[in-house]
Amino acid sequence: MDILSYDFMQRALIVAVLISIITPLIGNIIVLKRLSSVGDALSHSGLAGVAIGLFLGANPIISAVIFSIIAALAIEGIRRSFSAYSEIATAVVLSFGVGIAAVFSGKVPNAANFNTFLFGSIVSISEFEMYVAAVLSIVVIITILILYRELFYITFDEEGAALSGVPVKTVNFIFTILTAIVVSVAARTVGSLVISSLMIIPVACSMIISKSYFTNTILSVVFAFIFTISGLFVSVVYDLKPGGTIVLIGIAVLIILIPFRRK
Amino acid sequence: MSILEVKNLSFSYPDKKILEDVSFEVEEGDFVCIVGTNGTGKSTLLKLILNILKPDSGEIKIKNIPSKQFDKYEEIAYVSQKATGFNKSFPATVREVVSAGLYSKTGMFHFNRAKDKKAVERAIERVGLTEYADKMIGKLSGGQQQRVFVAKALVNDPDMIFLDEPTVGIDIKAVDSICCLLGELNTAGITVIMVTHDISSVLYHSNKVLMLSEDGKANMTDSKTFNSETVMSHLHHNHNKEG
Numbered sequence: 001m002d003i004l005s006y007d008f009m010q011r012a013l014i015v016a017v018l019i020s021i022i023t024p025l026i027g028n029i030i031v032l033k034r035l036s037s038v039g040d041a042l043s044h045s046g047l048a049g050v051a052i053g054l055f056l057g058a059n060p061i062i063s064a065v066i067f068s069i070i071a072a073l074a075i076e077g078i079r080r081s082f083s084a085y086s087e088i089a090t091a092v093v094l095s096f097g098v099g100i101a102a103v104f105s106g107k108v109p110n111a112a113n114f115n116t117f118l119f120g121s122i123v124s125i126s127e128f129e130m131y132v133a134a135v136l137s138i139v140v141i142i143t144i145l146i147l148y149r150e151l152f153y154i155t156f157d158e159e160g161a162a163l164s165g166v167p168v169k170t171v172n173f174i175f176t177i178l179t180a181i182v183v184s185v186a187a188r189t190v191g192s193l194v195i196s197s198l199m200i201i202p203v204a205c206s207m208i209i210s211k212s213y214f215t216n217t218i219l220s221v222v223f224a225f226i227f228t229i230s231g232l233f234v235s236v237v238y239d240l241k242p243g244g245t246i247v248l249i250g251i252a253v254l255i256i257l258i259p260f261r262r263k
Numbered sequence: 264m265s266i267l268e269v270k271n272l273s274f275s276y277p278d279k280k281i282l283e284d285v286s287f288e289v290e291e292g293d294f295v296c297i298v299g300t301n302g303t304g305k306s307t308l309l310k311l312i313l314n315i316l317k318p319d320s321g322e323i324k325i326k327n328i329p330s331k332q333f334d335k336y337e338e339i340a341y342v343s344q345k346a347t348g349f350n351k352s353f354p355a356t357v358r359e360v361v362s363a364g365l366y367s368k369t370g371m372f373h374f375n376r377a378k379d380k381k382a383v384e385r386a387i388e389r390v391g392l393t394e395y396a397d398k399m400i401g402k403l404s405g406g407q408q409q410r411v412f413v414a415k416a417l418v419n420d421p422d423m424i425f426l427d428e429p430t431v432g433i434d435i436k437a438v439d440s441i442c443c444l445l446g447e448l449n450t451a452g453i454t455v456i457m458v459t460h461d462i463s464s465v466l467y468h469s470n471k472v473l474m475l476s477e478d479g480k481a482n483m484t485d486s487k488t489f490n491s492e493t494v495m496s497h498l499h500h501n502h503n504k505e506g
């Protein structure tokens with residue numbers, strides 16, 4: 001196989017490896033906090049950012065990052081003022097993102113380009129986007145490492161963490177920003193519509209067999225790595241959409257693993 | 264020396280008066296049981312002492328420091344009523360949960376060192392869970408889970424520990440073993456302040472009883488003078504095991 005000799009394939013691989021590390025790192029906490037819908041809302045807002053970016057002629061990944069962060073702040077803000085309605089906050093932001101994406105997608109100069117953000121594409125990653133993805137991924141990984149203890153404590157017991165002096169609000173805020181970055185970085189390669197699946201499925205697999213928080217974190221990265229790389233190659237060889245292929249491989253593995261659930 | 268001093272404490276939630284003019288003192292080395300029917304404000308009282316809630320009026324001093332200014336949270340530990348309400352499928356080992364307790368001492372940007380790890384192992388050993396250290400906490404029995412939270416509270420070597428109904432929802436044997444464990448900790452010099460419905464722990468382990476009543480008043484007595492009949496008239500629980 002010499003598909004690796006193509007520049008676009010090398011770029012796709014590098015970005016895929018980065019995505020397979022950062023997505024489950026975020027996904028772990030999202031799953032354990034039972035916040036899966038937030039990942040969905042942010043990825044759809046990212047899509048709105050993509051549409052507006054393409055419409056304005058700006059880089060779509062950067063506008064996606066900006067839009068997801070605004071969406072993340074909006075969710076936090078709505079949640080703070082109407083604490084009983086956090087579900088609604090997420091749903092409203094998701095709908096708003098979908099609305100904007102739908103309206104502007106009809107106005108973008110190159111509709112095919114917009115479509116690559118829905119289901120992912122490996123041929124379209126530019127060198128600039130690869131560097132953006134690399135820098136943002138490194139920021140995410142370092143932040144997650146630094147906040148490892150805080151994130152574990154908050155995820156396990158938020159009240160207890162606050163009492164022990166963990167700056168819960170700040171850490172939660174940083175985490176939401178990281179989530180926004182991850183969904184935007186992953187949008188190009190795997191597609192906005194499947195990012196939240198990519199956050200959740202590797203974690204679901206690792207939760208079946210792991211016996212500690214630490215191994216769960218490591219294993220979810222290993223699973224995501226396997227799914228992403230194999231999905232990427234299968235999608236190239238059979239000319240399939242990468243995002244969907246990655247997710248379907250993940251689900252197949254999950255189904256195989258279910259009988260091995262730890263007792 | 265008095266380690267905790269509560270003076271003329273009053274507190275209301277917006278819609279309900281909870282505590283009115285409550286005063287009592289806890290000496291170093293005491294084992295205090297806080298009793299009262301459901302909803303009389305036992306958990307609220309602990310939260311006021313721990314500065315999670317702000318009193319309407321009155322004064323609280325921990326180790327002679329007003330609770331508002333008290334910040335040595337590694338010296339006091341708290342096992343909340345909700346401790347065992349965690350997500351049972353959460354993949355965390357006993358050791359990982361106990362290690363989280365280190366945070367109140369170490370704070371941010373800290374890498375656990377050999378002495379931190381030793382403190383974790385010692386706390387796990389103290390509650391008798393050494394052989395379960397690598398087990399997932401969600402797989403343990405209710406009594407064992409409660410011990411994990413006691414270990415997490417002990418990890419910084421506190422000299423005062425607050426527990427909110429640590430014996431609810433676990434079987435009688437586990438209740439006894441938790442109470443004995445707390446008795447041992449108390450003998451080792453830790454001041455224990457526990458909200459409980461369990462009369463036998465009042466009788467066997469505590470030396471003082473703080474009784475909250477529905478009118479917001481509190482009354483502290485010696486455990487010896489506190490006979491089980493008084494308890495029965497105040498608690499609608501049938502936990503009277505001494506017969």
Ligand SMILES: Nc1ncnc2c1ncn2[C@@H]1O[C@H](COP(=O)(O)OP(=O)(O)O)[C@@H](O)[C@H]1O
Nearest residue numbers: 276277279281300301302303304305306307308
């Ligand atoms: N955050 C709150 N806001 C309003 N009322 C509350 C709140 N927390 C508790 N209460 C009420 O205050 C009363 C005392 O609660 P609590 O201290 O938990 O009682 P206990 O621990 O003695 O069972 C209860 O009637 C409860 O419903």
Ligand SMILES: [Mg+2]
Nearest residue numbers: 305306307344
């Ligand atoms: Mg209570």
